[in-house]
Amino acid sequence: MRNVFLFTAFFLCVTTALAQHHGSKNSKDKRIFISIDEYVSIFKKEPDLSDPKNYFIVHGDTLVGVENLKAKVVPFEYKDANFLETYKKIAFNDNNKSKDGKTRLKYWKNGIKIYLSESVPLSTQKALKRFADEISRDIDSLHISFKKNINEANYVIYLNGDFEYNTSLENSDADYYLNWNGKNQITKGYIKINPVVFFTETLMTEKMKELFIRSLGHFKGTDELNCSSFYSICTEGEKKFSILDREILKYHYSYGICKGVDEETFDGLHENANKLRKNEPNIPHMIKHIE
Numbered sequence: 001m002r003n004v005f006l007f008t009a010f011f012l013c014v015t016t017a018l019a020q021h022h023g024s025k026n027s028k029d030k031r032i033f034i035s036i037d038e039y040v041s042i043f044k045k046e047p048d049l050s051d052p053k054n055y056f057i058v059h060g061d062t063l064v065g066v067e068n069l070k071a072k073v074v075p076f077e078y079k080d081a082n083f084l085e086t087y088k089k090i091a092f093n094d095n096n097k098s099k100d101g102k103t104r105l106k107y108w109k110n111g112i113k114i115y116l117s118e119s120v121p122l123s124t125q126k127a128l129k130r131f132a133d134e135i136s137r138d139i140d141s142l143h144i145s146f147k148k149n150i151n152e153a154n155y156v157i158y159l160n161g162d163f164e165y166n167t168s169l170e171n172s173d174a175d176y177y178l179n180w181n182g183k184n185q186i187t188k189g190y191i192k193i194n195p196v197v198f199f200t201e202t203l204m205t206e207k208m209k210e211l212f213i214r215s216l217g218h219f220k221g222t223d224e225l226n227c228s229s230f231y232s233i234c235t236e237g238e239k240k241f242s243i244l245d246r247e248i249l250k251y252h253y254s255y256g257i258c259k260g261v262d263e264e265t266f267d268g269l270h271e272n273a274n275k276l277r278k279n280e281p282n283i284p285h286m287i288k289h290i291e
Contacts, residue, residue: 033063072289076273077256084270086224087248090231092263093220102262106178106218107252109185109259111143115153117162119195124205128157131209135216135241141253142216155189157208166190173197174207176215184260189215210239217252256287 033056039047047064049055055064079087092103114132116125132144147153156165164170168177173194180186191211198204213219213230227234230245251257258269276285 031065031067033065036062036064039064039066072255073286074255074289076285076287077251077254078270078273078277079251083247083251086222086244087251088263088266089222089224090219090248091217091252092266093218095220102264104184104262105252105260105266106180106184106186107259108142108216109183110154110187111145112155112189112216113153114144114146114155114157115148115150116146117156117158119159119162120157121201121204123201124208127205128208128212131212131241135213135246135249139250139253141255142249154187155191157191157212158193160192160194160196166192174211176211178215178218180218186215186218191215206239213241213245213249216249255289258287259289 036047047055049062049064053065055062057063091105093106094103114128116128129146132146136142136144150156158165160173166177169175169190169192172192174197175192177190178186179188191208193204193207195204198207210230214221219231221233222231223233225232225234225244226242227236228238228240229242230239231248258265261269273285276283
């Protein structure tokens with residue numbers, strides 16, 4: 001049986017594991033093997049090591065077998081150091097740290113269902129729908145749709161003077177607001193625009209596009225990209241959804257990386273992956289998401 005190295009993601013992320021025991025004679029054995037620390041973190045108890053079939057030791061580490069749960073297994077997605085540094089400055093938004101002081105990746109696990117207030121100009125509505133289709137194209141895990149019934153939506157876009165759908169935006173001229181759960185999965189979104197400040201439909205449309213892009217991962221702007229990038233804090237000129245913008249968004253929603261993790265875990269994952277690729281270049285490196 002060929003060994004396949006797996007990084008396993010249990011809700012947040014567990015970064016080291018072997019997929020199958022290379023000494024197993026049972027080809028139907030679908031268990032994965034994880035470290036004792038990872039086992040305790042997931043199951044809140046010590047593993048049973050009385051049966052040697054339940055574990056094995058590799059490079060001095062004891063790996064414990066667990067039944068294969070519902071999972072998605074995909075190749076690990078490697079990126080060069082320059083791209084990763086740019087991505088981290090955008091994706092790890094330290095304006096909203098967790099109680100432990102860490103910043104974690106935020107993402108939409110389920111589809112985004114947008115309700116547009118009737119006060120939003122028709123031309124802006126059409127432009128936003130085209131934009132949503134453009135940016136989500138070729139990203140299998142990012143689903144965006146529009147709903148006429150607000151009760152079917154998890155994302156509301158509205159203007160000053162409308163019903164106040166989120167009191168946190170009450171005094172905002174242009175901003176978004178997100179709710180997320182304990183797994184850092186975004187569950188609700190809101191955009192509010194003041195039509196007095198953004199007094200032309202072009203200004204309103206462009207601002208909505210910018211806020212919508214940022215809300216797809218609670219992204220932070222950077223001064224290291226061209227002014228035309230949606231991830232740039234520069235306010236000069238028109239924004240264009242560039243090749244790099246697409247690559248950043250596509251990478252954020254790739255299953256080839258761990259979801260909802262902090263920056264330290266993210267860096268450790270890539271460090272381990274690069275070591276494995278260097279030491280075992282002929283073995284496919286995969287990542288496993290288990291829910």
